[in-house]
Amino acid sequence: MENWDDIRVFLAVARAESLSAAAPGLRMDPATLGRRIARLEERLGAALFVKSPQGYALTGRGERLQVHAARAEAALALAGEAGPQERGLAxxxxxxxxxxxxxxxxxxxxxxxxxxxxxxxxxxxxxxxxxxxxxxxxxxxxxxxxxxxxxxxxxxxxDYRLSLAQRRDAPAPQSLAALGDRPLVGYIPDMIFDRELDYLGDLGARGVPLASNSVSVQLQMLRHAGIGIVHDFALPFAPELVRVLTRELSLTRxxxxxxxxxxxxxxxxxxxxxxxxxxxxxxxxxxxxxxxxxxxxxxxx
Missing domain, CATH: 3.40.190.10 (Periplasmic binding protein-like II)
Known part of the structure; x- marks a missing residue:
């Protein structure tokens, strides 16, 4: 793997999705970060980001590097940078x-x-x-x-992402406006304990015919019927489900x-x-x- 300091810079930009947002945490200016990323891409011989006025989005190569780099970061943190004489956590x-x-x-x-x-x-x-x-x-x-x-x-x-998902064998909706004839799966509206969990506004929905205060229960509901917003990181646990309308709706929390x-x-x-x-x-x-x-x-x- 590359020099760890370069990987640390890469991870910060990947998570912040822009040079200016990553700069304060790294105590570097955006121009310096841009040069560091450019040098890393040159050494790897591949583009890690798609640069645009909206920010830095990971390429496929960048996504793969993020997975490996995050694992290395976790291993370092798990070691706690402890000396050989330091005992483990208890x-x-x-x-x-x-x-x-x-x-x-x-x-x-x-x-x-x-x-x-x-x-x-x-x-x-x-x-x-x-x-x-x-x-x-x-x-x-x-x-x-x-x-x-x-x-x-x-x-x-x-950060993590959320998407609309439904059963793979269900007909795909043509647009968000066409969701009206599908039972929506989501939170019980009056039991939403954090504003970041209120997705109804993003869907333009007025009600939730299939609702639970538990994400796990919502996932089980979707295995049987309906359409709803699901954490992308939960979908590998529900292979019956597939993301839909990702160009129209993708949330970040x-x-x-x-x-x-x-x-x-x-x-x-x-x-x-x-x-x-x-x-x-x-x-x-x-x-x-x-x-x-x-x-x-x-x-x-």
Whole structure:
């Protein structure tokens, strides 16, 4: 693999999808980032991004590099840059998380971290609401929007994508306007606990005939009937489903890691948080890449 600093720059631009957005976190100016990316592409002999006034979008080669680079990042974080004398993580750590992350991302991520730290006990608290850190319901929480109040530290983990999906054997809709005759699968409107989960406006829909407060239940509903917005990283777990109308509708949301401000002094929790974020980035990238591979059967009407 290339020099790690170059890969770090590549990952930041890939996640931010623009030089100006990636620059503050890397403490570099956009022009310098552009030159770094150009040199990396020259050494690899391939374009990693499609550049446009709208930003930097990954090419196929770039998507493949992102998957491998995110895995390397996760491995480094898991090692914690610890010296040979430093012991592994131990004790109990509880993570609060929304349904999608708790079901499709965290099980394999936490298993990998725990496998490297046999004395560590990881608990995943999956709730259809925001976890209350002030009441110590969990040591840290994953959210879909950054909290605006409280003595907390907030770090962005990664962006993720959502698409319309339905059964592969169902006729593909011709447009968003044609969704009216399909039962829509989604959240129970009055139980949406975060504005980022309210997708009805994006669909122009007025109601949800098949609804649940659980993403996992929604996925099971879609296996039987209807059409709905699904996390791209969840689709590899439901091979019966296929994305549709991707040119008309593709949503981007983000996961955030929220911790008690006082816990910044805990080396143990900080090491775990770094490993968790890096591993989540790698897993989201891997599953979304798998979704794109399977997406040869996608239909756009």
């Amino acid at each position: 004790g109990q750590i509880r993570i609060g998380a929304p349904d999608a992350a708790a079901n499709f991302i965290l099980p394999q991520v936490c298993a990998a971290i725990q496998g490297q730290n046999p004395d560590l006990e990881v608990q995943i608290l999956a709730l259809p609401r925001v976890v209350n850190l002030s009441k110590r319901e969990a040591d840290m929480a994953i959210t879909v929007s950054p909290p605006e109040t409280g003595r907390l530290t907030v770090q962005k983990i990664t 983000a996961f955030w890691l929220v911790r008690h401000a006082a816990d910044r002094r805990s080396a143990r929790l900080s090491r775990f948080a770094a490993a968790l974020m890096a591993a989540m980035r790698a897993e989201v990238a891997r599953l979304e890449a798998e979704c794109l591979t399977v997406g040869s059967a996608e239909r756009d009407g």
